[in-house]
Amino acid sequence: MRILILGGNGFIGKNLGCYLTRKGHMVISFDLEKKYDDTEHIKYVQGNFFKDEDFIPYLKNVDIVYHAISTINPGNSNDKYMQGYMCDFLQSIKLSDYSREYNFRIIYLSSGGTVYGYQEKLPIKEDALSTPINHYGNLKLCIENTYRTFNKQFGTDIVIARIANPYGPGQDYSKGVGFIDAALKRAIRHEPIEIWGDGLVIRDYIYINDVCHMLYSLIDYQGADPVFNISANCGSSQNDIINILRNLVPDISVKYLPARPVDVPAIILDNSKINMLCKERCLEIDEGIEIYYNYLIKREIN
Ligand SMILES: NC(=O)c1ccc[n+]([C@@H]2O[C@H](COP(=O)([O-])OP(=O)(O)OC[C@H]3O[C@@H](n4cnc5c(N)ncnc54)[C@H](O)[C@@H]3O)[C@@H](O)[C@H]2O)c1
Missing domain, CATH: 3.90.25.10 (UDP-galactose 4-epimerase, domain 1)
Structure with missing residues (x-):
């Protein structure tokens, strides 16, 4: 397959790019800078996600687009929320319009650690009512919900990966x-x-390679319920x-x-749904560390 990663220099994007090439796919890694030399299977390209003309050329002839860009995080989102809603939200929705035009599947990297907010029942399943307590989580949920509306109204097949707390090489x-x-x-x-x-404070930490296994398993998902926790299911x-x-x-x-x-x-995120697709064993926390x-x-x- 030909796979585009938006935010391909980032912690998750870089690991995922290398993982996908090991699986034999052709990867285009799109980011603000060209930091790495191309390899036989990865082409690193430079551009700004917020400029359509920068990334449209790479949307042609791709099967999958992993959307791994966020300009805000949980710690700064209560200051930078307007940037998130005005830029990240709008551009992410434009991407779904382009997915209809150019016929690719979006796999969106959302945040399992923040979309759910306070939950009494642990581990949290995907169908729990999401009540984020910060703007980062709310922005993710806004984008998710709009993508789900696209799926319902226009028949797109966008998949949402609610990633818990990844760790491992390349993190900063x-x-x-x-x-x-x-x-x-x-x-x-x-x-x-x-x-x-x-x-x-309890979090569901997951080793980056396990995240890649799970994100990869979403490529072929054919069902009607596109939201998946990506987690180790362990607090x-x-x-x-x-x-x-x-x-x-x-x-x-x-x-x-x-x-x-x-x-x-x-x-703590219930991972039984993704485990129906992904058969790899997740590392225990002490092994991963x-x-x-x-x-x-x-x-x-x-
Ligand atoms: N790391 C985590 O703990 C975590 C957990 C859950 C979800 N996520 C989500 O996964 C995605 C990837 O996370 P990450 O940890 O790899 O982030 P990261 O910050 O390491 O990587 C993001 C990449 O996007 C690039 N980028 C930012 N703005 C851009 C633009 N305008 N044009 C092109 N590239 C741009 C950055 O240069 C960076 O390389 C994000 O959407 C994040 O919200 C991350």
């Missing part, structure tokens, strides 16, 4: 998300690990993560800061 916590990335890198550098709140608190890290780096120091109002206390730790250490040494 300085962009505003990624507790495991921050904790590991700070531990390795012997810097204090910052935790907003008491460390009891860990930040203090649990610290305890796992202590087995790898003994002299860790932790600094507890005031809790942030943008964080819900617990997210050890693999990522070894990757980071090897890079420090070389």
